[in-house]
Amino acid sequence: MNFEMPNFALAMPEMFVLGMACLILLVDLFLNERSRVVTYLLSQATLVGAFILTLSLYTPVRELTFSGTFVLDPMASVLKMAVYAVVFVMFLYTRSYLQARQMFTGEFYTLALFGVLGMMVMISAHSFLTLYLGLELLSLSMYAMVALQRDNRVASEAAMKYFLLGAMASAMLLYGMSMLYGVTGSLDLGEISRAIDEGEIERMLLVFGLVFMLVGVAFKLGAVPFHMWVPDVYHGAPTAVTQFISTAPKIAAFALLIRLLVDGLGGLQSEWHDILVLLAILSISVGNIIAIAQTNIKRMLAYSGIAHAGFLILGVLSGTAEGYAAGMFYVIVYAVMGLAGFGMVLLMSRAGFEADSLEDYKGLNQRNPWFALMVLFIMFSMAGVPPFIGFWAKLAVLQAVVASGLIWLAVLAVIFSVIGAFYYLRVIKLMYFDAPADEARIEPGRELAAVFSGNALVILAMGLFPGALMAICIQAFAL
Amino acid sequence: MSFEQIVFYFFSAILLLSALAVITVRNPVHAALFLVLAFFTTAALWLLLEAEFLAITLVLVYVGAVMVLFLFVVMMLDINTSTLKERLGSYLPVGGLVAVLAIAVMAAAVGRDHFGLEQYAAPERLAADASNTRMIGEQLYTVYLYPFELAAVILLVAIIAAIALTLRTRPGSRYQNIDKQVKVKRDERLRVVKMDSEERK
Numbered sequence: 064m065n066f067e068m069p070n071f072a073l074a075m076p077e078m079f080v081l082g083m084a085c086l087i088l089l090v091d092l093f094l095n096e097r098s099r100v101v102t103y104l105l106s107q108a109t110l111v112g113a114f115i116l117t118l119s120l121y122t123p124v125r126e127l128t129f130s131g132t133f134v135l136d137p138m139a140s141v142l143k144m145a146v147y148a149v150v151f152v153m154f155l156y157t158r159s160y161l162q163a164r165q166m167f168t169g170e171f172y173t174l175a176l177f178g179v180l181g182m183m184v185m186i187s188a189h190s191f192l193t194l195y196l197g198l199e200l201l202s203l204s205m206y207a208m209v210a211l212q213r214d215n216r217v218a219s220e221a222a223m224k225y226f227l228l229g230a231m232a233s234a235m236l237l238y239g240m241s242m243l244y245g246v247t248g249s250l251d252l253g254e255i256s257r258a259i260d261e262g263e264i265e266r267m268l269l270v271f272g273l274v275f276m277l278v279g280v281a282f283k284l285g286a287v288p289f290h291m292w293v294p295d296v297y298h299g300a301p302t303a304v305t306q307f308i309s310t311a312p313k314i315a316a317f318a319l320l321i322r323l324l325v326d327g328l329g330g331l332q333s334e335w336h337d338i339l340v341l342l343a344i345l346s347i348s349v350g351n352i353i354a355i356a357q358t359n360i361k362r363m364l365a366y367s368g369i370a371h372a373g374f375l376i377l378g379v380l381s382g383t384a385e386g387y388a389a390g391m392f393y394v395i396v397y398a399v400m401g402l403a404g405f406g407m408v409l410l411m412s413r414a415g416f417e418a419d420s421l422e423d424y425k426g427l428n429q430r431n432p433w434f435a436l437m438v439l440f441i442m443f444s445m446a447g448v449p450p451f452i453g454f455w456a457k458l459a460v461l462q463a464v465v466a467s468g469l470i471w472l473a474v475l476a477v478i479f480s481v482i483g484a485f486y487y488l489r490v491i492k493l494m495y496f497d498a499p500a501d502e503a504r505i506e507p508g509r510e511l512a513a514v515f516s517g518n519a520l521v522i523l524a525m526g527l528f529p530g531a532l533m534a535i536c537i538q539a540f541a542l
Numbered sequence: 543m544s545f546e547q548i549v550f551y552f553f554s555a556i557l558l559l560s561a562l563a564v565i566t567v568r569n570p571v572h573a574a575l576f577l578v579l580a581f582f583t584t585a586a587l588w589l590l591l592e593a594e595f596l597a598i599t600l601v602l603v604y605v606g607a608v609m610v611l612f613l614f615v616v617m618m619l620d621i622n623t624s625t626l627k628e629r630l631g632s633y634l635p636v637g638g639l640v641a642v643l644a645i646a647v648m649a650a651a652v653g654r655d656h657f658g659l660e661q662y663a664a665p666e667r668l669a670a671d672a673s674n675t676r677m678i679g680e681q682l683y684t685v686y687l688y689p690f691e692l693a694a695v696i697l698l699v700a701i702i703a704a705i706a707l708t709l710r711t712r713p714g715s716r717y718q719n720i721d722k723q724v725k726v727k728r729d730e731r732l733r734v735v736k737m738d739s740e741e742r743k
Contacts, residue, residue, distance in 0.1 A: 066684040074688075081695060088702070129688035170706040177699045184692060196692040200699060207703030213710075242652070245662070265661070271651045 070128040073135045076116045076143065077183050083109040084176040091169030099167055106172040107154055110179070114147045125542055127189060131251045134189035134326075138391070138539040142186045142318050149311045149398045150179055152514065156406050157303035159508045163414040166211060166301065174211075175307060178204035182315035188322055191240045191250040198236070198283065201315060202229050205308050209300040221299025228282070228292045236279025242272030243328075252327040259330035270334050276323060277338055284316045284372045287345035294357075297365035302412065302419070305361060306405035309368055310398040313375075317394040320379055321387060332382045339380035340472060346373030347476055351483030361419045363486060364404050367445060370483055371397045377476060378460040386463035388536040389456075395532065396456040399525070403441045403518045410434065410507045410515050424490055426499030434505065434512075435494045437519035444522045446487035447480055452522050455529040550590055557583040570616045578609050592668050595675040 071078070083105065091102045117140055125136040154175075161167040181201030188194040206229065210222035244250055246268045247258040258264060282289040297305045324335055350370030357363040375397065378390025411418030418424075428435040444451035457480065464473045507515070525532060560579040567573050581604045588597035668674075682690050 069687065085698075130685040132686075132688050168706075170702065173702060174699070174706070177695065177702075180695065190689075192686070192689045193692065196689055196696065200692065200696050203696060203699050203703060207699070207706060210707055213707055245657075265656055267651055267656055271648075 067130070069130065069133075070126070073120065073126055073128050074133060074187075075120060076113045077180060077187070079116055080109060080113050080176060080180045080183065083112070084173055084180065087169065087176065088173045091173070094169075099169075102169050102172050103154065103158060103167075106176060107151060109176060110147045110151045110154075113179075113183075114144055114151075117143050117147070123538075123541075127253075131253060132190040132193045133187055135187060136539075136542065138318070138321065139187045141535055141539045142314055142391070143183050145395050145398065146179060146182050146186070146311045146314050149314065149402060150175065150307070152402055152518065153303075153307050153310065155514045156306060156402065156409055156511065159511050160301075160303050160409050160412065164212070164301065166303070168211075171208065171211060171303075174204045174208050178208070178307070179311070182311060182318075185315045185322075186318040189252050189326070191244065191252070191255075191327075194319060194322060195233075195237065195240065197315075198319065199233065201312060202233070202283075205304075205312065208304045208307065209296060211304065212301050215301075217299040218301060221296045224299075225292055225296045232279045232282035232289070235275050235282070239272045239275030239277075239279065242268065242275065246272070252322060255327045256329055259328065266331075266334070269328070269331055273328060273331055273335060274338070277335065277342075280316070280320055280323060281342055283319065284313070284375070285369050286342045286372045286376060287349040287369060290346070290349070290369045290372075293369055294362045294365040297368070298359060298361045298419075302361070302405060302408050302417065306402060306409065309364070309405060310401040313368075313372070313401070314394050314398055317375060317379075317390060320376075321390075324379065325387065336380055336382060339376050340469070343373045343376040343380060344472070344475060346370060346376065347479045348373075351479045351486075354483065354486045357486070358421050359419050360408060360421055360424070360490075361405075363421070364401075364408075367404075367483070367486075368397075368401065370479070371445075374457060374460050374476065377464050377472070381463040381467035381469075383463065383467065384540040385466065385537070386460075387540045388533070389459035389463040391536045391539060392459050392533055393456045395536075396452050396525070399518070399522060400441065400445050400453060403437075403515070403522060404445065406515050406518055407438055407441060410511060411505060413506070421490065421493060422500050425493045425497040425501075427494040430499055430502070431505050433516070437516055438494060439491055440519045440523055442487040442490050444526065446484040448484075449526070450523075451526040452529060453526075455526060455533070459533065546590065550587065553583045553586045553590075557587070570619075571613065574609060574613050574616050577612075578605050581605050581609070592672075593674060595678055 087102055087105050087109070090105065091099075094101055120135065121137070121140045122135065123137055125134065127134050154172075158167070161171060178201050181197045181199070181204060184193055184197030184200060186197075188197055206222055206226045209225055210219055212218045240250075243255060246264050247255045249255055249258065259269060278289060282292075285293040297309060300308065324332075328335065347370050350366045350368075350373060354363050354366035354370070357366060371393075375390050375393050378386050378393055380386070381389075408418055411423055424438070427438065440451060444453035447453045447457040449455075457476075461473045461476060464476070557580055560576045560583065563576040564573050564580065567576065581600055585597040585600045588594075588600065
């Protein structure tokens with residue numbers, strides 16, 4: 064047999080994160096409660112180190128190794144760096160929350176790092192096998208993290224639902240993959256793409272596999288009609304974990320979508336285009352309308368996340384490099400806004416009290432005008448009001464949709480965004496025009512307050528200068 | 543019908559029936575045993591596909607190890623199946639209809655007309671001396687090195703998750719501290735009380 068030695072250097076970031084995660088697992092055993100902070104610092108150092116390694120490996124070309132199961136291209140590098148940055152900020156946010164709830168343990172950090180590894184594997188996958196293994200690595204870590212507070216009934220229920228529905232979605236994805244393997248005879252995305260382009264395979268069989276795979280991907284993205292788990296899991300999980308599962312994994316899910324549909328099944332674009340249109344319309348409409356009826360802010364943000372997933376799909380369905388770049392821009396921006404959105408809940412919570420009801424935000428302006436201003440930034444950005452970054456993200460996606468000739472779809476998306484603006488503006492109304500229901504002082508730690516303010520200001524700053532990130536995203540698809 | 547086909551249909555029928563029985567029988571121990579039967583028949587089908595190593599691994603690992611543990615757990619848990627069954631009736635019509643429709647659509651899409659032996663020929667038979675185990679070994683540690691390592695990481699995460707979710711030190715639990723027991727001195731256990739003698743009443 065002929066076997067080419069893999070170029071291990073390309074997978075340095077993966078190996079580094081894996082090694083560090085195992086090291087942290089061991090070091091944590093020898094730490095007592097007071098020195099637990101070492102685990103935290105090592106985890107942050109891992110993310111910084113991985114960022115530097117990925118940056119140093121950045122190449123403008125596409126490189127394959129490990130017998131074609133691993134790919135390193137600009138999109139992979141950028142998305143990986145976005146994942147590290149998002150998880151880094153998530154760790155900053157959640158430290159005090161975890162300490163106040165006896166969750167500041169080694170498991171949280173090692174599971175999160177293994178989740179990061181799973182995302183990296185998905186982002187760099189070039190075969191059905193690695194895509195699936197990365198997805199499972201990420202999902203298993205997330206199921207366990209949701210259930211970490213095992214005496215909490217709501218969290219256990221959320222973890223159970225997440226696990227069962229996630230297993231179903233994985234089964235669907237695998238079934239679709241097995242069909243495509245059956246007809247193309249390969250797991251390698253490049254080989255599959257070539258087999259489809261040759262045009263000798265019956266379309267019906269390919270579409271059959273495609274549909275099952277899309278069900279699995281839509282579930283992971285939280286797109287309607289596979290969204291049922293999202294509100295329950297976001298609501299039931301500890302807020303720190305919700306912040307994790309609602310941000311970075313979406314970036315990985317975007318990579319999954321691009322790898323499967325563009326790298327693997329690019330030849331079936333006319334087929335998956337219509338399915339994505341349906342998923343996008345349903346997600347944007349259902350997400351935005353049901354969010355209005357929510358009184359729990361975590362559930363509201365969950366439905367808002369569903370609507371954002373719809374917008375993300377809008378970017379991909381145009382089938383052009385501009386569209387993919389717009390989708391990538393959208394997912395990174397969504398991760399930044401999602402961090403801030405759940406960061407807001409973390410900020411208002413204190414030991415023994417979760418600020419997850421809309422009532423808790425009444426009269427925030429009188430209690431703390433600075434935080435109220437920051438929340439205003441976040442809500443405006445999520446609603447897509449200029450000059451915040453959320454506006455540019457929506458604009459880029461809609462431009463791609465219009466350029467592909469689907470003007471009706473763009474109009475529909477705008478109408479539902481306007482409907483959606485209602486529930487974001489309601490939060491602002493509660494903060495500025497209602498009397499506070501709870502007069503307790505908001506006393507987040509200095510670190511948490513600084514991270515939150517920084518995050519909200521970044522949303523404003525990126526909105527004022529969106530060009531740099533957009534250029535990076537366009538560069539990623541310039542191949 | 544060739545002998546191979548007869549064997550295939552025989553085991554396939556048992557596989558489907560036992561899989562159905564897993565989810566319909568009342569007794570959870572019977573369900574676990576039907577699952578064992580399903581694994582056995584699957585292994586037989588894999589043997590037909592010349593995947594001897596995988597077939598034997600399935601029997602050894604799943605039937606020998608996993609299902610035995612499973613049976614232990616099922617016997618230890620006191621599951622009241624009657625309450626579980628009550629809600630089945632209300633879901634059965636809709637669920638059954640969806641299942642029948644899904645099977646019909648799938649059969650139409652990937653039936654013999656589209657996915658039969660005419661379109662996709664059966665793979666060539668291997669030579670009599672071909673070693674299944676050797677081929678898997680060669681592939682696993684070369685071409686599939688990266689996925690193989692990832693599978694190991696997934697198992698590690700499963701171990702971490704299982705321990706994190708089940709290991710608990712209860713504050714009220716009583717246990718022996720051998721070190722303390724050995725080091726104990728007479729003074730700590732024995733107290734000599736001096737008291738004046740009293741007159742018997």
